[in-house]
Amino acid sequence: MVYLTRKAEFSASHYYHNPEFTPEENRRVFGKCNNPNGHGHNYTLEVTVKGDVDARSGFVVDLKQLKEIMNREVLDAMDHRFLNKEVPEFSTHIPTTENLAIAIWQRLRTKLEKAHLHRVRVYETPDLFVDFYGEQ
């Protein structure tokens, strides 16, 4: 078993707001992140896949394909977007880094063929990241 990680970067805006909370509760729980005009981050995404090394190609996964899937499923949908308004998952879920990692996992999981998705890591800033390994 070999693990392979590919990185990508994207920039997006978001804000945290739960319509079931009162305005006061939203401000208390989410603080500055509750500003309804949103704010942005440069996200770094790390996608780790695992698998056996193919005897003929020497690959765990075709990197070109992995890059295309990441571009299509994640970057085209999220790069330079307002996550709350433009990414369907976040019409029902708050676009925290936790939920972003889960949404990216769900977008990628079914698209990979030979390699298995092992981990999605999303850096919101260099000092804050979330790892998701699927439902455990």
Next chain:
Amino acid sequence: MKAYLTRRYLFSASHRLHSERMSAEENRATYGKCNNPHGHGHNYTMEITVSGPVDQRTGMVCNLVDLDGFVERELLARYDRENLNVLQEFVAKVPTTENLCIELFEKVQRGFPHAHLERVRLEETMLNSFEYRGGNEDRRIL
């Protein structure tokens, strides 16, 4: 949906590696430059990883305001700009980064109730890092 959240914090402190259980010569042989009697310092980077289900209402494993507040109050206020050797926890323990890492882990585990602590990782320099995930193994106290 269980997720793992990691936050990095910086602090600066000094230490001297010296064991009362060793002769002066043994101390020099074991700790080298780090045995300099006047001590020396590092910019430490501490990574704290917590895990848990993502709360449906907040979208969070734990609120970062709580984690940042705890770390500021209980860890950074105690260790930042401090000489580790003078602290009570290092009276009988050499303040190696291994022992500091264990100390930090145990303080978070005891005092932070909002998420499960997975690990503490401590970078002493860009080239050295140490990681502790808890456990009941015997610890050698130098």
